[in-house]
Amino acid sequence: CLSPDAPELDFYKVLRTQILHRSKEKGWNTIMVTSTRPGEGKTLTSINLALTFAKAYGQTVLLVDCDMRQQKIHNYLGLYSDKGIADYLLNEVPIKDLILWPKVEKLTLISGGSTIIESAELLGSQRMKELVKEMKERYSDRYVIFDTPPLLSGADALTFSQLADCIIVVVEEGKTPMKELEKAVELIPKEKFMGFVLNKSNISKKGYYYYYYRPESE
Secondary structure, eight states: OOOTTOTTHHHHHHHHHHHHHHHHHHTOOEEEEEESSTTSSHHHHHHHHHHHHHTSTTOEEEEEEOOTTOOOHHHHTTOOOSOOHHHHHHHOOOGGGTOBOOSOTTEEEEOOSOOOSSOHHHHTSHHHHHHHHHHHHHOTTEEEEEEOOOGGGSSHHHHHTTTSSEEEEEEETTTSOHHHHHHHHHHSOGGGEEEEEEESOSSSTTSOOOEEEOOSOO
């Protein structure tokens, strides 16, 4: 996660500004973060983006770990949690009992609990649809960031892509073949695709940063 003096912080601020600008134009406040394959940095991107959003004036953030095959966000933040989104969907645990406060002002989190292998059905369930709708509409000043599984690793991300307002795809430079990237983008609704976040780019002299790309064909 980013420290207050991390050089990448400025790139996240630019990313936040661009997302805020476009999402307010569209009335969006739910953001799905995914990647093409595992290991490209989508979870750390989700966390750092949420931390950056929480620093924006008049803005609150809820970060939701929707990768039910491997709940990682709470571990990255050094938090213990024995309940997560699967407990709400399967066991009807109230949302208020899932919320974590990572000691960051204006940021709350749902992550932890059981891992589920057959999770696409849960992500596409009516209960999940109603939850996303409730999260979207409850607070007018809140953004909800969903960390979801990679697009090419199963049906989970494709299923969830129908629920979020917009989608960001994390790509690690030099790792993902262009054909796979094109295939992944074709799977998601075109009108929801906000752009790529290029991870670990050599373009920067610092050798590690995030880059926002807005599609031209809208």
